[in-house]
Amino acid sequence: MSGGDRPARTAPVRVVIADDEPMVRAGIRAVLATDPGIEVVAETGDGREAVELVRRHRPDVAVLDIRMPGTDGITAAAEIRRTGVATGIVMLTTFGEDDYILRALGGGAHGFLIKSGEPEELIAGVHAVADGAAYLSPKVAARVVAHLASAGTGGPADRSATAREQVAGLTSRERDVLALVAAGLSNGQIARRIGVVEGTVKAHVSSVLARLGVANRAAAAVLAHEAGLTPGGTCAGGPRT
Structure with missing residues (x-):
């Protein structure tokens, strides 16, 4: 995984988190708080509210659960893109959500992370997307390739x-x-x-x-x-x- 030659930013990466599980949100916030180069500016458990938070705060990155009740992460990502705000989208997924991953990939999401992955992957993924790169965690890449092969x-x-x-x-x-x-x-x-x-x-x-x-x-x-x-x-x- 690259990133060692990432240029230093003059300001922290500003992040909005959206996940309908409070414990998951708390975990994401805690992991990101270990990196002084990342600042969580808002969080929510609702995809539609996530779109509004992105409009309001204009963060560098939105971390979205791919599946949420009501407005899911894929729909929220599409709405964020339609707003014209230059916010990178990192999707959080679990195993068994290959079809959702492929839909999000086609919809232009910039990063994909497994919820059960290593904390370092979350930090690396947020920085990569903020720097203008797309990011697939190793497990997501393997799942997508395997799913495409089987289909x-x-x-x-x-x-x-x-x-x-x-x-x-x-x-x-x-x-x-x-x-x-x-x-x-x-x-x-x-x-x-x-x-x-x-x-x-x-x-x-x-x-x-x-x-x-x-x-x-x-x-x-x-x-x-x-x-x-x-x-x-x-x-x-x-x-x-």
Whole structure:
């Protein structure tokens, strides 16, 4: 998981939390409070109220439970995106919610974390999304790839072969960029890593998305995992769209 070369922020990452379970909210707040670079500005147990809190506070990141009574995290994320507020969305999921994860992935969520994951993953995911990167925890990446394989017509081997064929159509530099996207680096981090200006990286990423036929960086990261382009167990992500 990357992040060691993350540039220092001049202000804490401001976060809104939405989860209908008070104990879970308390746990998230407690974990984030261990990092002086993160500030929880508001919390709620209701997805609709989360949208209003985002409008009011304009946080860097909203941490949303993917399933809540009434307005769930997926619907809340879509409404947040429609407001035009530049807030990154981190979804909290549990095992068995693969369909929800895929819906949220298609809806443009920027990060996915398992509720039972390590506290360090939550902190890393919040920072990654705040820095403009998408983030898939290792367990989520594995679940998504496995779910796509089981839902496909040809099985895991065929999906892997198809993904490798798609990736093979990229240039060598584009494959390098895709691997770094899938390793959790933002455009600025990739630029520093490969020694080019950030605008060049942005152009490469746009080309990768177009040539792979995917809508966003998180989807590109999933395809990279299917192709075996990233080491097993890495986090996945890339700049937000």
